[in-house]
Amino acid sequence: MNARELLEIADDELILGWRDSEWTGIAPSLEEDVAFSSIAQNEIGHARALYELAARELGTTADELAFDRDPGDYRSAPLVEQRRMDWAHTIARHYLYETADELRLEALKQDEDPEIAGLAAKMDREEQYHRLHARMWADRLRDEPRFRQALEEVWPLALGVLPAEQRAALAQRVEREPVAAVERNGHSDDLRELWEEMTMVRRSVPGATW
Amino acid sequence: MIYEVFRQERKGVAFAHAGSLDAPDATFAEAFAREQYGRRQESEALWVVSREAIHAVGDFADELNKTYHRVDGYSLKAKLKEARERAGTA
Numbered sequence: 001m002n003a004r005e006l007l008e009i010a011d012d013e014l015i016l017g018w019r020d021s022e023w024t025g026i027a028p029s030l031e032e033d034v035a036f037s038s039i040a041q042n043e044i045g046h047a048r049a050l051y052e053l054a055a056r057e058l059g060t061t062a063d064e065l066a067f068d069r070d071p072g073d074y075r076s077a078p079l080v081e082q083r084r085m086d087w088a089h090t091i092a093r094h095y096l097y098e099t100a101d102e103l104r105l106e107a108l109k110q111d112e113d114p115e116i117a118g119l120a121a122k123m124d125r126e127e128q129y130h131r132l133h134a135r136m137w138a139d140r141l142r143d144e145p146r147f148r149q150a151l152e153e154v155w156p157l158a159l160g161v162l163p164a165e166q167r168a169a170l171a172q173r174v175e176r177e178p179v180a181a182v183e184r185n186g187h188s189d190d191l192r193e194l195w196e197e198m199t200m201v202r203r204s205v206p207g208a209t210w
Numbered sequence: 211m212i213y214e215v216f217r218q219e220r221k222g223v224a225f226a227h228a229g230s231l232d233a234p235d236a237t238f239a240e241a242f243a244r245e246q247y248g249r250r251q252e253s254e255a256l257w258v259v260s261r262e263a264i265h266a267v268g269d270f271a272d273e274l275n276k277t278y279h280r281v282d283g284y285s286l287k288a289k290l291k292e293a294r295e296r297a298g299t300a
Contacts, residue, residue: 031231031242038245129244136237 001111003057004075007065008184009104010050011076012161014066015191016097017043018198019080020090028087039094039130046123053115067202071187071195078182079157083190085150088141092150095138096158098131099173103166157182213239214264216257217247225257236260 020040027033051062058065079093105127108120141147159167159181171178202210213236217228228247233239236258243258278284 029232031233031238031246035242035245038249129241133241136241140234140238 001108001113001116003054006050006054006057006116008075008077009108010047010054010065011074012080012097012101013043013050014047015074015076015194016080017041017047018194019083020094022083023090035133039133042126042130046126049119049123053119063202067199071192074187074191074195075184076187076191077157077161077184078188079154079161081188081191081194082154082157083194086146088144088146088150089154091134091137091141092147092154093158094130095134096151096154096170096174097161098127098134100158100161100166100170101127102131103169103173104162107166151176156180160184211235211239212261213243214259214261215243215247216259217253218255219253221254225255228253228256230261 017040020036020043024033024037024040027036047066048062051065055062055065079097082089082093085093102124105120105124109117109124111117111120138147155176156179159170159179160183162170164181167178167181211233212230213233214230215228216225218225231239231242231246233242239258239260243256247253247256
């Protein structure tokens with residue numbers, strides 16, 4: 001796996017962690033607030049670890065990769081960029097992303113670089129909890145029209161998280177028909193807006209040691 | 211639905227009440243309990259019990275104030291102090 005592919009995964013995890021954290025304080029119940037905030041925090045932790053591996057190869061630092069690139073240089077999938085989703089869409093995204101991420105991690109655990117394979121195994125142990133959480137919510141909302149509609153809308157974006165050769169497996173795992181994927185090229189205005197907020201403090205004193 | 215969570219800190223020690231949580235069913239209760247009481251390696255094991263499954267007992271009569279039935283019913287401290295003073299060893 002090269003640095004560019006690592007960055008795709010790292011950017012996905014960072015941006016999704018950020019989006020999920022938007023529910024902190026406003027989730028449907030306190031328990032869910034704690035659970036979802038913690039999932040968000042895990043994703044950002046995974047991003048940090050992946051950026052560190054990529055940074056070594058690229059001769060930079062994890063912070064510089066996370067905060068100092070132009071928004072256009074991020075490799076995140078459109079799925080994770082979407083803002084202001086209702087709970088049905090949030091769970092649809094969470095469920096499809098975690099299932100896609102499971103496939104991605106299975107492949108990553110076989111990587112020839114032992115550091116990458118080792119990190120994938122560590123991440124996967126935390127992701128097991130994310131999958132448990134995602135599936136229990138997907139089960140609970142399964143027959144809700146709003147959730148079914150949300151799955152429909154988010155599905156082409158979810159396919160775009162994975163490389164083409166893994167998409168059939170995702171479709172099978174979530175029992176959906178494959179459709180044309182929304183690829184990771186070009187970004188929505190949502191990402192620009194997120195980037196402005198996410199990098200605001202760091203940009204306020206460029207080059208500072210925090 | 212309210213669930214009570216009991217936590218075992220280390221292998222071999224007794225489970226102690228850790229807190230309660232609100233969850234729609236047992237699956238959610240388990241997920242929330244894992245999150246709140248197991249995420250930081252602070253637990254060896256958890257018991258997650260629906261509050262309805264707990265048979266609570268709290269009405270103990272002691273109308274005659276028979277404190278001598280209890281281990282704390284007979285205070286030795288004051289008596290010991292008196293005895294020591296009498297013996298001049300206080």
